[in-house]
Amino acid sequence: MSDSIQIHKLHAQHAQWMSALMLAKDELSSFNLRLQEIDAANTGQDIKALVEHFQNQFITQKEVIDVLEHDIKTDENRIAENAKENVTAVEHRRVVDDQNLRDRMEIFKKIFGELKMEYQGFLGKYL
Numbered sequence: 001m002s003d004s005i006q007i008h009k010l011h012a013q014h015a016q017w018m019s020a021l022m023l024a025k026d027e028l029s030s031f032n033l034r035l036q037e038i039d040a041a042n043t044g045q046d047i048k049a050l051v052e053h054f055q056n057q058f059i060t061q062k063e064v065i066d067v068l069e070h071d072i073k074t075d076e077n078r079i080a081e082n083a084k085e086n087v088t089a090v091e092h093r094r095v096v097d098d099q100n101l102r103d104r105m106e107i108f109k110k111i112f113g114e115l116k117m118e119y120q121g122f123l124g125k126y127l
Contacts, residue, residue, distance in 0.1 A: 004094040007079050014072050017105050021065050028058050057115055
């Protein structure tokens with residue numbers, strides 16, 4: 001079932017999501033730099049395997065972020081087109097809320113949070 005939401009509220013939600021995704025990208029860059037330092041300083045196979053695990057996870061999360069950013073921008077274009085249809089009533093106009101996109105964003109936040117906790121545990125053990 002599709003719910004509707006006011007355009008300005010959906011736009012604000014999109015802006016919040018984009019900020020969260022940008023922050024996650026920055027964190028991934030920082031995580032990767034630290035991971036490279038750990039990799040260079042350690043030769044043990046157990047650490048190398050963990051480094052590779054996190055590298056793969058970071059690549060996957062970066063790809064998820066890219067897809068989410070694209071889909072949010074696409075949805076922004078959709079609501080912008082809707083707003084152009086009747087500019088005078090835009091603050092009261094409602095549009096279909098893409099629940100799938102909302103769910104995917106929540107899943108990303110959960111998985112990314114779990115990955116951060118796992119990575120912080122790794123850093124605590126090997127730094």
